[in-house]
Amino acid sequence: MADLPRVFVTRPLPDKVLEEAARHFDLTVRAETQPLSKSEMGSVLAEYDGVLPTLGDPLGADVLPGADKARVLANFGVGYNHIDVAAAEAAGMVVSNTPGAVTDATADIAVLLMLMTARRASEAEAAVRDGSWEGWHPTQYLGLHVSGKTLGVIGMGRIGKAIAKRCHFGFGMDVVFYNRSTVADCGVPARQLGSVAEVMAAADVVSLSVPGGAANQHMIGAAELDAMKPHGILVNTARGDVVDEAALIAALQSGSIGGAGLDVYENEPEVPEALRALKNVSLLPHLGTAALDVRTQMGLMAVENLRAFFAGEDVPNRVTV
Known part of the structure; x- marks a missing residue:
């Protein structure tokens, strides 16, 4: 059996999401709930095949050009203003989000x-x-x-x-x-x-x-x-x-x-x-999608975006410039 793609999840997600992700990927889940620092993100991009980031994770033009390995950013959330999509594409990366669920x-x-x-x-x-x-x-x-x-x-x-x-x-x-x-x-x-x-x-x-x-x-x-x-x-x-x-x-x-x-x-x-x-x-403290079934649906959508990418299929919710 071929090695599974290595995927880094930047924050804890609902159990059902992580269980599904673990079926498809060699998964690492960060325990902290705050955004990564730029240096931390740089290390992740150099070590993992894919990243499942979310709001606030630093993925700007000052971080993405140094990506040595990661080729897909499956964002958890419909909003992706923390990701410089043009810089990601220039670095050969695919970006996706989770519309509809939110x-x-x-x-x-x-x-x-x-x-x-x-x-x-x-x-x-x-x-x-x-x-x-x-x-x-x-x-x-x-x-x-x-x-x-x-x-x-x-x-x-x-x-x-x-x-x-x-x-x-x-x-x-x-x-x-x-x-x-x-x-x-x-x-x-x-x-x-x-x-x-x-x-x-x-x-x-x-x-x-x-x-x-x-x-x-x-x-x-x-x-x-x-x-x-x-x-x-x-x-x-x-x-x-x-x-x-x-x-x-x-x-x-x-x-x-x-x-x-x-x-x-x-x-x-x-x-x-x-x-x-x-x-x-x-x-309110950014409660927009704070319901378990909604966050689970968002996570499963992000996992499916990752699965499709690594399977060589069209990514369902790809974001482009």
Whole structure:
């Protein structure tokens, strides 16, 4: 029997995923949960045939050219802004990701953040926990009733469409959106507008579902936030660098927007103290796909991408420049 390909998994994954991977590969699973350092990644790329990386693992143009052995990067996650795909291809490597598996789980978290922020749930729960709640009265914690309001979606891909579906059919919300290319069918009645600012101005709640990376860095800055309604809510389940965090903090502090619901941050896991101190923001620790069956499905998809590569088959979810 030929030697199995040597594959390095950069973080612990669900047992079912690792059991499946062990059937196909000579597997090494790193025990630590934090991203690798650049030097660690360089050593891995020189020693293993394939790598199963994930968010934050350093796979930029300063690391990939030194890859002596690895020929495939099967990313765990749909987002791959931590991988320089062009540099990987130049080094003779194939890159893949795990789309589809993350769609519904991420959309659910977007709706959770929308409701938490609109109904001031984080602020109210904190009062219950610290004992400062003084009992019910008619004007306590008055928030925004989202039913019948307008949802703005920035990035009408799989996740954007799933968010729109939940909000339109669940809460009777009208939907407007911005997308760089024309989207003919959103799955719900929706109007495509010509700019991000137009969507920000038209919507009561704006949800971001665009990829991270240089092309979309600070897509939402001071000008876009200034376009929002005073009661408007911004929800980000995309990538932290899509939003200019300093501009968002300023808008929240001044009250020029109503609130924000965030699952991602510009310099994770660092969350600015100024953001944590605000009452009009809901903060989650990147929970987008944090459900066992979802993470298992993602992992199995990454394993299948690896299996197909080493079998000489077309990689199902290959990413190209």
